[in-house]
Amino acid sequence: MAGDLASYQVAKATADLKERALSRAAELYQHHAIAQKDYEQAQADAASAQVALNQARDQARILGIDPASATWSSHVDVRAPRAGVVLDVGAAAGEFSKSLGATDPLCTIADITTVWVVGDVLESDVAAVKIGAMAQISMNAYPGQTWQGRIAATGDVIDPMTHTMKVRVVLANPGFLLKPEMYGTLSVVRSTSEAILIPDSAVVREGMSAYVFVKKADNQFEKRDVTPGRSAGDQVMIKTGLKTGESVVSEGALLLRAAS
Numbered sequence: 001m002a003g004d005l006a007s008y009q010v011a012k013a014t015a016d017l018k019e020r021a022l023s024r025a026a027e028l029y030q031h032h033a034i035a036q037k038d039y040e041q042a043q044a045d046a047a048s049a050q051v052a053l054n055q056a057r058d059q060a061r062i063l064g065i066d067p068a069s070a071t072w073s074s075h076v077d078v079r080a081p082r083a084g085v086v087l088d089v090g091a092a093a094g095e096f097s098k099s100l101g102a103t104d105p106l107c108t109i110a111d112i113t114t115v116w117v118v119g120d121v122l123e124s125d126v127a128a129v130k131i132g133a134m135a136q137i138s139m140n141a142y143p144g145q146t147w148q149g150r151i152a153a154t155g156d157v158i159d160p161m162t163h164t165m166k167v168r169v170v171l172a173n174p175g176f177l178l179k180p181e182m183y184g185t186l187s188v189v190r191s192t193s194e195a196i197l198i199p200d201s202a203v204v205r206e207g208m209s210a211y212v213f214v215k216k217a218d219n220q221f222e223k224r225d226v227t228p229g230r231s232a233g234d235q236v237m238i239k240t241g242l243k244t245g246e247s248v249v250s251e252g253a254l255l256l257r258a259a260s
Helices: 001-031 036-060 123-128 253-259
Strands: 084-090 107-110 116-124 136-138 148-152 164-172 186-187 196-199 204-205 209-217 220-225 227-232 235-240
Touching: 001 036, 116 123, 116 186, 123 164, 136 164, 164 186, 164 204, 209 253
Parallel strands: none
Antiparallel strands: 084 107, 116 164, 136 148, 136 186, 148 164, 196 235, 204 209, 209 220, 227 235
16 A cells, blocks of 8 residues: 555656646747647646546545645555455555555455355255255354254255255354354254144144134134144144144134133
8 A cells, every 4th residue: 555655646746747847848839949749748748647646646545545635654544345354364564565456355354244054965855955944053163052044045056076956044143153164064954744834823722732713614613622733933833633725713813712
């Protein structure tokens, strides 16, 4: 960045010099003391120097430097366009960099409040992996701790060497516990049997028993004992007591219980 400051100073000095040379050439040309081509050359030199100055000024402003400031320093504060965590620093203290002309970034900043967990699924399990399916993640750095998420994307190709497919799970990362490049295990939760899922609010529980109200006709409902299974979010699996296609009361079941 010191190079950008020096470049601006050199460009400004050159532009001032060429501008004074142009003024002298204009005065000499009016008195027929120089040829027209010499006057035109002075004009071209001044214009070229002004272009170089404008470029140096633009680079300085991109770095947050006020070219009109009377105070110059070899250190410049560069503000990131957004908040984040520094993942990599590509420059050392005291290293000379041309800034905008550099091929490598000075540093890499990322927002890790949300992270991607990318895993490989065996080809034999591809049919069971769907977008939106529940996944469980455990990290080598945190034994015994797990994270729950849903598959956000799946790959479109199979790796010819490992015969696996890429899957991606998006996780919230409070406290920044999950770090980039961590190793862990991604397990896709899959059901081994068919079941009926209904809203958890439809199940009325009394002691060790549970029941739902099944719609039989307009304003007619049947109280039906059921056996609930595992919960999945705001839904619950019903093992016995219901058939596919039956309608249950999901809101107001408690009112029906009072009425019955």
